[in-house]
Every structure is written in C-alpha cells, then in structure tokens.
Amino acid sequence: MKRLKKIIKACPLAVCLLCSWGVVAAAEHLPQVIQETDTSQEQEDTTADWITDDTQELVSNDSIDGTIGSNRAPDLSEQAIMEADGHESSQEDLVSSEETNDRMPGETDGQNTAGSGTKQKKIKPKYITYEKKQTDSPWYTDPGKIPLTTEYDYQKVKNDYFDDAVFIGDSRIVGMHDYSGLTNATFFSKTGLTIYNLLDEKFVEDPKTGKDVTVSDMLQNYQYGKIYLMVGINELGTGGTERFKEAYKDVLDKMRKWQPDAVIYVQSIMGVSPKKDRTDDVFNNTNIRDKNCAIANLTDGIHIFYLNIQEIYEDENHALKQDLTFDDVHLYAQYYDKWVKYLKNHAVVKGE
Amino acid sequence: MLFSSIEFIFRFLPIFLICYFLVPGRGRNAVLFLGSLIFYAIGEPVYVLLMLGSIIVNYGAARAVASCKRSGKTGGQRFWLTSVLVLDLGALFLFKYFDFFAENMNLLLNRELVPMLHLTLPLGISFYTFQMISYVADVSMGNIDDPGSFLEFATYLSMFPQLIAGPIVQYREVSAQLRNRTVTLPMFERGLEIFCLGLASKVLLANKISIFWNQVQGIGFSSISTPVAWMGAFAFSFQIYFDFWGYSLMAMGLGAMMGFQIPRNFTVPYMSRSATEFWRRWHITLGRFFREYVYIPLGGNRKGRVHTICNIFIVWALTGLWHGANWNFVLWGIGFFVLLTAEKNIYGDFLQRHVVFSRLYMWILIPVSWMVFEITDLSQLMIYLKQMIGIHAAPVLVGTEQLLRYLRQYGWLFAVCALCATWFPVRLYRRWKGRPIMVIVCLVVFWLSVYEIRQGAANPFLYFRF
Numbered sequence: 001m002k003r004l005k006k007i008i009k010a011c012p013l014a015v016c017l018l019c020s021w022g023v024v025a026a027a028e029h030l031p032q033v034i035q036e037t038d039t040s041q042e043q044e045d046t047t048a049d050w051i052t053d054d055t056q057e058l059v060s061n062d063s064i065d066g067t068i069g070s071n072r073a074p075d076l077s078e079q080a081i082m083e084a085d086g087h088e089s090s091q092e093d094l095v096s097s098e099e100t101n102d103r104m105p106g107e108t109d110g111q112n113t114a115g116s117g118t119k120q121k122k123i124k125p126k127y128i129t130y131e132k133k134q135t136d137s138p139w140y141t142d143p144g145k146i147p148l149t150t151e152y153d154y155q156k157v158k159n160d161y162f163d164d165a166v167f168i169g170d171s172r173i174v175g176m177h178d179y180s181g182l183t184n185a186t187f188f189s190k191t192g193l194t195i196y197n198l199l200d201e202k203f204v205e206d207p208k209t210g211k212d213v214t215v216s217d218m219l220q221n222y223q224y225g226k227i228y229l230m231v232g233i234n235e236l237g238t239g240g241t242e243r244f245k246e247a248y249k250d251v252l253d254k255m256r257k258w259q260p261d262a263v264i265y266v267q268s269i270m271g272v273s274p275k276k277d278r279t280d281d282v283f284n285n286t287n288i289r290d291k292n293c294a295i296a297n298l299t300d301g302i303h304i305f306y307l308n309i310q311e312i313y314e315d316e317n318h319a320l321k322q323d324l325t326f327d328d329v330h331l332y333a334q335y336y337d338k339w340v341k342y343l344k345n346h347a348v349v350k351g352e
Numbered sequence: 353m354l355f356s357s358i359e360f361i362f363r364f365l366p367i368f369l370i371c372y373f374l375v376p377g378r379g380r381n382a383v384l385f386l387g388s389l390i391f392y393a394i395g396e397p398v399y400v401l402l403m404l405g406s407i408i409v410n411y412g413a414a415r416a417v418a419s420c421k422r423s424g425k426t427g428g429q430r431f432w433l434t435s436v437l438v439l440d441l442g443a444l445f446l447f448k449y450f451d452f453f454a455e456n457m458n459l460l461l462n463r464e465l466v467p468m469l470h471l472t473l474p475l476g477i478s479f480y481t482f483q484m485i486s487y488v489a490d491v492s493m494g495n496i497d498d499p500g501s502f503l504e505f506a507t508y509l510s511m512f513p514q515l516i517a518g519p520i521v522q523y524r525e526v527s528a529q530l531r532n533r534t535v536t537l538p539m540f541e542r543g544l545e546i547f548c549l550g551l552a553s554k555v556l557l558a559n560k561i562s563i564f565w566n567q568v569q570g571i572g573f574s575s576i577s578t579p580v581a582w583m584g585a586f587a588f589s590f591q592i593y594f595d596f597w598g599y600s601l602m603a604m605g606l607g608a609m610m611g612f613q614i615p616r617n618f619t620v621p622y623m624s625r626s627a628t629e630f631w632r633r634w635h636i637t638l639g640r641f642f643r644e645y646v647y648i649p650l651g652g653n654r655k656g657r658v659h660t661i662c663n664i665f666i667v668w669a670l671t672g673l674w675h676g677a678n679w680n681f682v683l684w685g686i687g688f689f690v691l692l693t694a695e696k697n698i699y700g701d702f703l704q705r706h707v708v709f710s711r712l713y714m715w716i717l718i719p720v721s722w723m724v725f726e727i728t729d730l731s732q733l734m735i736y737l738k739q740m741i742g743i744h745a746a747p748v749l750v751g752t753e754q755l756l757r758y759l760r761q762y763g764w765l766f767a768v769c770a771l772c773a774t775w776f777p778v779r780l781y782r783r784w785k786g787r788p789i790m791v792i793v794c795l796v797v798f799w800l801s802v803y804e805i806r807q808g809a810a811n812p813f814l815y816f817r818f
Binding site: 006007010011012013014016017020021024178179181325326327330332333334 | 362536537538540541544545548566569570571572574575576746747749750754788790791794795798799
C-alpha cells in the first residue's frame, strides 16, 4: 500500500495513463460487442452481393455474344474502340450493346418528360470488352468490360451551357470546382462524398437563407437544367457492387422525380493510376470498372447519359496516366480544363 | 512499427516494459536486445539477419582492433579497421546507393552496362551503420577503453528507441548505462512525459500540416501562385521538423524510461541566425558524426585554408548524400557548403550584428533549402523555385482565392507550428516539468494523438480522402 502511494506520487502521469487506458478500453469493449454482431450481418450481405454479381455476369456474357452495336454515333467512343482493337486479340474486341432488364423503378418507358412528345428509344452504353481476371474480393468481380459514353447526337456548346448546371460529387468534382475555371456552374461537391450520403449530408449553403442544407433540399427547392454526377471512389470498399448500384439507382430516381426536366449525366468514376491499381486491393481499376458497369447500366440515353470521363486521361491499359497525378487518384490542377472541354463537346441539347 | 502506431503504444511497449521490469537488473540487456530484435523483425523480417550479421562482424572487428592496439600492432589495427569500414560502407552502398550509381554510370556511358538491383532499403541502415562505424572508430582511436561485452554492444546497437531514426548515439555516451543502470520512478515519469510530447509533435503537428504540403503536391507545382508556393514550403519545413523532432523526443523518452540518457538531437533549429548555427541545432548527432569521424580525421582546419574548405566540402557532399541517393540531396548538401563557407569567410559577423536581418535570412533560407531537399525531380524543383520567386511558366490556377481559403483552413495550424518552433515549448516544459499541469497536458495530448491515429487507422484515407 505504501509502495503504491509512492508510485502514485512519483509517477502521476504513468498512473493516469494506465487508468485512462483502462477506462477507454472498457468503453470500447461494449460497442465492439455490438459491432461484432453487426459486421457478421454485413458479411452475409456481401456474400449475397457475390451471388448476384455472378449471375449478372452470366447475363451480360450472353449478351456480349448476342449483339454488336447497331447505331454508332461518331464520337470519342469510336476512338476508344479502335484503341482497344490495337491492343487486344480479335476475340476480345467485341463491342456489345447490352440489353438487360434493368429498369428504373418508378419509371416507365412511356413516360415523356424530355420535351418532345414522342416515345423515345432507350440507348444503353456500349462496352469495350477484355479478358476477365479472377478476383478475390468481397467488393467486386472483374466485369471484363468498360462502358463507353452513351452514343448520342451530342452538340458542341459554350460556357453558358453550364449556367443552369449543377455538379455533384466527391473530391474529383471539388478539384473541378477549384481548378477548372468553370465559374458559372453550381457545385455540390465535398471530399469523401459517397453515393450513400450524397443526398442527406448537410454541406451545401442555400443561397437564399445562407444555411447549410442537403443536396436533397437543394434539388427539391431549385430547378437545374443539367446535373453532372461523379461519385463512387470513396465507397469502393463499402458494400459490394450490387449495393452500390441500388443506392445509385435510388439517387437517380429521386433526381428524376425532383428535376423532371434536367438532363442527368452520370460521369464514370475516374480510374486510378497504374501504380495504385497494382498495389491496392480495394481502390483499383477492376473495382472501378465493376462499379462503372453497374452505373452505366442505369442510364437510358433519354434523360440520363453516361459519360466515360476516363477516356480523356487514360493510358493504353485504360488506367489514369501516371504523370497526370501526384497521389495516383487526383489530377494535377492543370488538367481539369480538358474535362470541361470534353463536357462541352458532349452536351445534350433538347427541345429543338 | 512506428512509435506513433496503436500496435506500438498499446501492444508492444506495455508488454515490453512489463518484461523489462520483471527481469532483475542484469538480465535487462538481454530483454532489451530480444525486444529490439522482435521490434525490428516485425518491420523487417528478412533484413533483421543483416543487422544481426553486422553486429557480430563489427563486434568481432572491434575486439580485434582493440587487441592489436593493446599489443601495439598498428598494421593489424589498421587492417581490421579498414576491412570493417569497407564491409559496413559496402553494405550501405549496395542497399542505398547502388541503383543511383548504376543509373548514373549508364547515363554517363550511354549504355545499359550496370544492372539495377532494385533492393529495398533495410530499415534504419543509415543510422545503425553510422553507429557501428563510430563504435569501431572509437575503439581504434582510443575513445573507448573497453569494447564491452557482446551483449552490451548488441544492445547498444539494436536498442529500439533509437534503431530506426536515431539519434546517432555514441557507445561511450551509454557504455556506463549499458553496464549498470538504475531506473528511478521520477526518471520513468520524465521519460513518459517526453514520449507523450514527442508523440504529439509527430501526430498533432507534423501529420496535420503534412496534409497541406500533400495538397500542394497534388495541385501540381506549375499551377500555384507565389504565396501558395511559400506556404507549401513553410508547411513542409514544419512537417519535417516536427516529425523528426517528435521522433527524437520519443526516442529520448523511451530511453529514459529504461534508464538510458539518449542525447538531444534538436535545440530549436528554426530560431538560428545563420546556417552555421542551424546545423549546430538541427540533427545534432549527425553533425557530430561527420565532424568527429570525417572532418577531423581528414585534418579539420589544421592544414591551411584551402584544405579546410576542401574538408568542409567533402563533409557536406556526404551529408547531402547520406539523406538520400539522389542529385537533389547532393545539391542540398553542397548548398549548405556554400552557405557555411560564405558565412565563415564573408558575412558571418554581419549576421551576428543584425538580429532582424539574420532571422529573415534564415526564415527565407530554411524553406528554400527544404524544397531542394524534398523535391527529388530536378525539373520539378526548378519549377517550384521559379514559382517561389514569381516566374510563372503556366497559368496560375491556384491564386488569391484559394490562398484565402487555405489561410482560413490552415492558418491556426501554421500559427501553432510557428509558436512551437520557437523557444516557447522548451521554456514552458522547463517551467511545468513535474507539476500537475504537465500531467494534464501530457494526458490531453496523448489521448488526442491516439484519437488521431485511430482515425487514421480506421480510415487510412483520412489524409487522402477522395
């Protein structure tokens, strides 16, 4: 007892650290027990993702053999296909137009909101295919294909096209806001944004009230002509592709409901550099392609268009060129204007 | 295993300390040696054998040198000393400099003559090689009377507090403690305090401000304005200082907890008033190494002015190269050679007389020199230096608007870093040492640091969120 007192007197910091460690450890133990049961459930979820992903794979494989692109528009995707031709054997060169049964819930083909009165045909994105690799990840499987920009009669536009445009997304969109020089557009962008918190996180300042509101509030209270989305890299390791797709679909549905007249551009999740691709088992290009295939499938070429932003910056293996990035994920500031240029060349202009 | 990791703080260190204090005084060297091997092996499972081999070879050589010296065989002494130096420096060259050498040879000869080896650098090899050299050289020069037992030497060299990032402890500084040391409760407590403060320096200051420097690198040097370039250079200056100082403090603290007095490595270097003074305050144990084992053996300043300048040049080229196998490090070292020589011969007295001028001189020099140190790509370095003086080759995309945002976002952090780079924290520590307030401060910064580490561990992309 006497000795203990001596220790406490001589080493108050050591004693305090030990005691506080005890308290922290105890406090952590309880939520951990709860969490453990949670994660076991989540694991079940991911296995479910695996199964659905596999079946989806079969479906898409069938369609690859079935159809070859019919009405090609003369745009950059041609180039991308040609590029693929040069690198891969003829068997893998098939360009497929996918006809899966994915349809937006709450939306029918007959719904006419795009200005013209006639029923429009859905245009699904085409793909470059390549040989699939075996993957071992709860987050993704190799889709064996890369979706291309929706084929459409895009117009060239000037800066004022973006007057009523809103860009929503993660740090890549933050970069665009910061460095592209596109000042007339609206940006709802935040580093670390995911499809799961995109609508509900309060990070946008309402121009009228000056209060912080959610993207969901903004889209319900203001009308925009164009919505550009880029999100998906942060959640590459949260939930499998199927869960991501569900969440993305849900966001698109809500946007369609709140912004019936807006053109929605789903921008591809931009890939990572070869260095990152090689070394990261979550943040790699296979995972990104899997997610891109999922979201490209949600587009219809009527209201929602898929833009393969990746093709502006990719190397021969469709990875982000190593010398365009410092951290293997983000572009150097000087390269954002190419992106804007691409968007100006791929503008949907309606109501003629 | 980093000191600033959960595994070290909550697993390795407590278990080690319990073992260490359970074993009575004599066995403690063995516990420390084994613990250090485990510590090293966790990070370097293969190269731990290299370190072990080096320890055995160097100890054997030191004994041979000592016995030759005793029996007056200068030839034998010289032979053993030379061969062990060749071995030690050879290993360092092979792992650290070979590819750099090969690349430049091939470039010079304009053909692929020397193959690249792509070896990974063994952890801490730069530091422990220097310690081995200092030990054998000290035995040879007679600075150490008794080379000690094998266990004492092995413990000295591998001792985990200083194994990976220094300070470069000399054997004679700790030889008495290696033989017989007592840890008192107040000593242990002081050590713990210093460890906590070092941890805070690394985690709360260095890691935090590194975010800004990373951001500047991410933007790309060709797009930044002059003020942003300076802000980036200052951010890196703070980052490297608080990182290294923090690590040295943690080493000192850990040493004190086990009864060792590990020498101080920094004494407020950013308050220096000349580059000469800076190097007396920055990485003190490295400067000491080069002075005692390179400069003085080469003749120091005793052989005339030209010879002295030559010696200083060699020391600084080597100092540069020691920091990394790249031309920018050589440039950095030679830059300091120029400054030190000029200060010594031309304007040193002027700096001494003009306080304000000398401070400004250093506060400009320090960030510039760190940029030369940090940017290994010479063309990128040129771009950065040009941005700093206001020559913009490409349009500036990150200008005043972003600068204001950065100042709002990071201004307080810069202010805290600047304050902590002065004498203030040192004086405060001296005043508060052993008082209840110190306990509170340490507790708070310790748990804040742990919280930050946990945040980083739970989300490895805290600093790199997309």
